[in-house]
Amino acid sequence: MHSSAADTICALSTPPGIGGLAVVRVSGPQAIAIADSCFRGKVRLTDARSHTIHYGQLVRNDGSTVDYVTAAIFRSPHSYTGEDVVEITCHGGYVMYRLVIETLLEGGARLAEPGEFTRRAFLNGKMDLVQVESVAEIIHAQVNAAQELAVRQLGGSFTRWVRTIRDELQQVAALIEAELDFANEDIEFADRAELARRLEAILDECRRLARSYTGAEILRHGLRVGIVGFPNAGKSSLFNALLGRQRALVSPQPGTTRDYIEEALPIGRALLRLYDTAGFRESTDAIEVEGIALARSVVERCHVVVVVNDLTEGLEHSDALAASLRAEFPDIEHLLVHNKCDCVPASPRNAEEVVVSARTGEGIETLLDRLQQYVERATAELDRALVNERHVASLRRIEHSLASALVALEQQLPGECVALDLRTASEELSTLIGERWTNDLLDRIFAQFCIGK
Ligand SMILES: Nc1nc2c(ncn2[C@@H]2O[C@H](COP(=O)(O)OP(=O)(O)OP(=O)(O)O)[C@@H](O)[C@H]2O)c(=O)[nH]1
Ligand SMILES: [Mg+2]
Known part of the structure; x- marks a missing residue:
C-alpha cells in the first residue's frame, strides 16, 4: 500500500x-x-x-x-x-x-x-501520464533513437497531439448535440457528409499512431530476425557472418544446432537481434524435434524471417519451405537468402531474395542493408510518439468508438447514438493522457520504475 x-x-x-x-x-x-x-x-x-x-x-x-x-x-x-x-x-x-x-x-x-x-x-x-511513461522510457532506453523520442515525448508532443484530436472531436460532438436540442424542429446544423469526413480524418490519425507501435517496439527492443532453413544450409555460418565473429558452432554434420542462439548487434538507429535455429526436417531424434519446435516458436516472435537456401542443393530447394512459412506467418517480413554462392553462383529472382556466401562474406553487406531498410521503414513514422502497449489498447478503443459513430452517421441513426460514441472516444482520449485515471492504472505504470525515480 x-x-x-x-x-x-x-x-x-x-x-x-x-x-x-x-x-x-x-x-x-x-x-x-x-x-x-x-x-x-x-x-x-x-x-x-x-x-x-x-x-x-x-x-x-x-x-x-x-x-x-x-x-x-x-x-x-x-x-x-x-x-x-x-x-x-x-x-x-x-x-x-x-x-x-x-x-x-x-x-x-x-x-x-x-x-x-x-x-x-x-x-x-x-507532468501528465504520457510524460511519466516517457521518464520510464528514458531510464530503460538502450539506443539513442529511443532516448531522443522519449525526451521529445517528455516535452509534451504526444499530449499536445491528443488534446488537438480531442478538441476536434468535441467540436464535432458539439454540432451534433446542438441538433439534439432542436430535435423536434428538424434542423440540421451541420452537413452529415462533412462531419463524417472530419471523423474519418481523426480515425486515420489514430490508426496511424497505433501502427507505429511496431516501430516503437523495434526501437525499444530491437529488430528480431529469425534464421531458419534446412539442416546444413549454412544458418549458423550466416549468423556468424552477420555478427562478424564465430559465435555459433558450424559443422558439415546436419543437425548441428539443436537449441536456438540469440545475439544482438547495432544496425542503424536500432539493435538487430539475430536468432540461429535448428534446421527444419523430418527427424526422429527427440532433441532435434524439440529444436525444430523451438525454431517455430522463435519465428512466431520475429519481425523478419530469413530462410537460408543451400545453393549446392539447387536454387529452388527451399521454395516450398519458404512458401509454407509465408502462409503460416503472413504478418512478418520474409527474406530468402541463397547461401554458398562461392560454390554455385546465382542471381536473386526477385526483391525478396539475396545471394550470399557466409564463407567469403559476399552479399552480407547487402543483406544487412536490407535489414536496415526495414528498420528505417518501420521506425519512419515515430516522430510524434513512442507508443506503448497501454496507448495501443487505448487507441484501439478510440478507433472502435469512432468507427461506430461513423456507421451511425451513415445509417442516419438518431444523433444520440453518434453523440454517445463520440463522448466515449473523447473520454478515452482523456484516459490516454491520464486526465482520467485509477490507482490500479498508476500501480501498473509505476511497477516499471525503480526506487529513487
Ligand atoms: N562453401 C560454403 N560452405 C558453407 C557456406 N556456409 C556454410 N557452409 C558449410 O556448410 C556446412 C553447414 O554449415 P552450418 O553453418 O553448420 O549449417 P546450419 O544450417 O547451421 O546446419 P545445422 O545447424 O546442422 O542445421 C558447414 O560445413 C559449413 O562450413 C558457404 O557460404 N560456402
Ligand atoms: Mg546450425
Whole structure:
C-alpha cells in the first residue's frame, strides 16, 4: 500500500556503484527540516532560498560526521515532485549513500517506494501520464533513437497531439448535440457528409499512431530476425557472418544446432537481434524435434524471417519451405537468402531474395542493408510518439468508438447514438493522457520504475 503523501521520502537517485558522486533525494513537507537537522553548514537549510546549493557536513544523531556533501534546495512547487525537495550529493561507492540514507531515516524520512517521486510529480500536476511513461522510457532506453523520442515525448508532443484530436472531436460532438436540442424542429446544423469526413480524418490519425507501435517496439527492443532453413544450409555460418565473429558452432554434420542462439548487434538507429535455429526436417531424434519446435516458436516472435537456401542443393530447394512459412506467418517480413554462392553462383529472382556466401562474406553487406531498410521503414513514422502497449489498447478503443459513430452517421441513426460514441472516444482520449485515471492504472505504470525515480 502507498503510505500517505504527507510523508517525507528519501532514496538514492543515481545507480549504486563506484562513481565520483551519488545523489540522495528527499521529498515531502519535512524534506528541508529533516535535511537541515543532519546538516552543518554556513547557513541553515531551513533559511535557504529555492534553487541554491550549500556545502557542509552531514552528521548523525550521535554527532559523528558521515560525509562532506552539498545540498540543493528546491522549494514547492518548483521541484521535480512539486513538493519541497533536497538533493544531497555525497561521495559515490557502495557504502556512503547507505549511511546518508540511514542518517535521513534517523531524521524522520522514510524510504521511497519504486517510482514514488514521479508518482508524486504526477499527482501534483507536474507532468501528465504520457510524460511519466516517457521518464520510464528514458531510464530503460538502450539506443539513442529511443532516448531522443522519449525526451521529445517528455516535452509534451504526444499530449499536445491528443488534446488537438480531442478538441476536434468535441467540436464535432458539439454540432451534433446542438441538433439534439432542436430535435423536434428538424434542423440540421451541420452537413452529415462533412462531419463524417472530419471523423474519418481523426480515425486515420489514430490508426496511424497505433501502427507505429511496431516501430516503437523495434526501437525499444530491437529488430528480431529469425534464421531458419534446412539442416546444413549454412544458418549458423550466416549468423556468424552477420555478427562478424564465430559465435555459433558450424559443422558439415546436419543437425548441428539443436537449441536456438540469440545475439544482438547495432544496425542503424536500432539493435538487430539475430536468432540461429535448428534446421527444419523430418527427424526422429527427440532433441532435434524439440529444436525444430523451438525454431517455430522463435519465428512466431520475429519481425523478419530469413530462410537460408543451400545453393549446392539447387536454387529452388527451399521454395516450398519458404512458401509454407509465408502462409503460416503472413504478418512478418520474409527474406530468402541463397547461401554458398562461392560454390554455385546465382542471381536473386526477385526483391525478396539475396545471394550470399557466409564463407567469403559476399552479399552480407547487402543483406544487412536490407535489414536496415526495414528498420528505417518501420521506425519512419515515430516522430510524434513512442507508443506503448497501454496507448495501443487505448487507441484501439478510440478507433472502435469512432468507427461506430461513423456507421451511425451513415445509417442516419438518431444523433444520440453518434453523440454517445463520440463522448466515449473523447473520454478515452482523456484516459490516454491520464486526465482520467485509477490507482490500479498508476500501480501498473509505476511497477516499471525503480526506487529513487
Ligand atoms: N562453401 C560454403 N560452405 C558453407 C557456406 N556456409 C556454410 N557452409 C558449410 O556448410 C556446412 C553447414 O554449415 P552450418 O553453418 O553448420 O549449417 P546450419 O544450417 O547451421 O546446419 P545445422 O545447424 O546442422 O542445421 C558447414 O560445413 C559449413 O562450413 C558457404 O557460404 N560456402
Ligand atoms: Mg546450425
